[in-house]
Amino acid sequence: MPSETPGRPQGVFAAALTPLDETLAPDHGALIDHYRWLLAQGCDGIVCLGTTGEANSFSLDERLALLDALGETELPPRLIVGTGCCAVPDTARLTEKALAIGAAGVLVLPPFYYKGVSDDGLFAAFAAVIERVADPRLRLYLYHFPKMTGLDLGLDLIGRLIAAYPRTVTGLKNSSGDWDNIRAMLEAFPGFDVFAGSEEFLLPSLRLGGPGCMSATVNLLAPQTAALYAGWRGPEADAAQDRLTALRRALSRYPAIPAMKAILARDRGARWANLRPPLAPLGAAQRDEVLAALRGLGLELSTAA
Numbered sequence: 426m427p428s429e430t431p432g433r434p435q436g437v438f439a440a441a442l443t444p445l446d447e448t449l450a451p452d453h454g455a456l457i458d459h460y461r462w463l464l465a466q467g468c469d470g471i472v473c474l475g476t477t478g479e480a481n482s483f484s485l486d487e488r489l490a491l492l493d494a495l496g497e498t499e500l501p502p503r504l505i506v507g508t509g510c511c512a513v514p515d516t517a518r519l520t521e522k523a524l525a526i527g528a529a530g531v532l533v534l535p536p537f538y539y540k541g542v543s544d545d546g547l548f549a550a551f552a553a554v555i556e557r558v559a560d561p562r563l564r565l566y567l568y569h570f571p572k573m574t575g576l577d578l579g580l581d582l583i584g585r586l587i588a589a590y591p592r593t594v595t596g597l598k599n600s601s602g603d604w605d606n607i608r609a610m611l612e613a614f615p616g617f618d619v620f621a622g623s624e625e626f627l628l629p630s631l632r633l634g635g636p637g638c639m640s641a642t643v644n645l646l647a648p649q650t651a652a653l654y655a656g657w658r659g660p661e662a663d664a665a666q667d668r669l670t671a672l673r674r675a676l677s678r679y680p681a682i683p684a685m686k687a688i689l690a691r692d693r694g695a696r697w698a699n700l701r702p703p704l705a706p707l708g709a710a711q712r713d714e715v716l717a718a719l720r721g722l723g724l725e726l727s728t729a730a
Contacts, residue, residue, distance in 0.1 A: 433564075433595065433618060434505060434529050435636035436469030437627075437650045439643040440477040442685060443491075445699035451487060452696070453494040460500055467651025468643065471500070472532060475507040476573060476600075477641040477682055482701035485515050489522055496526030505639070509534025509568055513550060517557040520565075530564035532598055532639075537574035544582045551586055555593055563593050570600040570622070580613050587617060598622050598639045604629065611635055624650045625673045628666040631657045642676050644685050645726060668722070675718040683707040684715050691716075692728045 441463060444455035460471050473495065474480040474488055483491075495501060508519035508531045520531050536542075536550050555565065567586070569578040578597070586594045599607045600622030607626055610619045611633040621630040621638040624646060630638070631654070643650050646669065653665045676684060683700060687707040690697035698706045707715075719726060 433636070434470055435618070437467065437624075437637055437643060437647065437654050438470045438472050438505065438620070438639040439463045439468045439647060440472040440475045440639055440641045442644050442682065442689070443474070443478040443480075443483075444686075444697055445701065446696060447699070449699055449701055451483065451491050453491060455693075455697075456491070457495065457498055457500070460495075460503075463644070463647055464503060466647035468647050469637065469651075469654075470503045470505060470529065472598075472639050473504045473506045473528075475532060475568075475639075476570065477644070477685075478507065479682065479701050479704065480507050481510075482704070485510070485518065488519060492519075492522045492526055492528075501527035502529055504528045505530045505532050505566060507532045507534070507568070509537075511536045511538045513553045513557070516554045520554060520558050520563065521560070524558070524560055524562050530566055530595070532566045532568050534568045534570065535574055535576050535578065537576060540575045542576070544579065544585070547576065547578070547582055548585055548589075551594070552589065555590055561592070564595050565590075565593050566618070566620070567594065567597040568600070569597055569606075572600075572602070580609065583610065583614065583617075587614065596620060596636070607635075608633060623673060624653070625670045627653055627669070628657055628662055640673075641681050642673050642685070645676065645688060645728065646672055649724075671722050672719060672724055675722060676715065678718070679707065679711060679715055680704070684712070687712040688716065688726060689728050 444452045446452045506523035506528045508516050510516045523531050535547050567578055571577050596618030598620045604626055607621055618636040624638050624640045627638045649669050653669055684707050686698050
């Protein structure tokens, strides 16, 4: 069964989009509204400044300013903040800020520019962040996304980090898209919170003791994903997972971030379609194709905040 350790995040987390203003700077007010809307739609928490949030297209100062704005709200206890950068000092500084505002945890990519690095090198990078921050409140989630980073966080490395920092390295987001890889991690580390990186794997991971999912398409599919999480032990769970998987796959036929922003822009205004280069907006025709595909699966989206 899923981890039920008090205080440890679990459930459905939206890997949240970051709205941009007309200058393509993060729009703090719209972002806070979106996070509150996602929670009202059934999310248990938010992954802030992750891949879907275009974090690596923002400067360190922009990310720190966004966290300052979130720190003025009630939201931080529901946040897991993406803090992984190529430079250890940048990761440490963002992590310290996330702790200062009261975030529940941080999601940390490995330093991703250099490829073919050893497990010793990756261990040293994560260890350097933990030692620099040196804060007992730190709850660090490893971010396994080999398609984007070109790096594999293998079982030996994960086990070594857990052994060295058992109260700090408490979980992982597995965005490999490979169920066998997710299953291997869940089976190898009971009690270690391996979140599926897609709602497509929510039910099977829950059945193996996983805590939930952290997923991009929850920006649009939060009610359906939350309903599956709430009823995963029930007789309709397999059918609900099949429908959710079909919806996820329909969205995944298009560039995920432009597609979701285009759909939100339909109800919230044109600025919601803004993206930081190198990402480019989705055209209206493609947006309508996505919406038609979702309607064909029985989903009518209303995304007005």
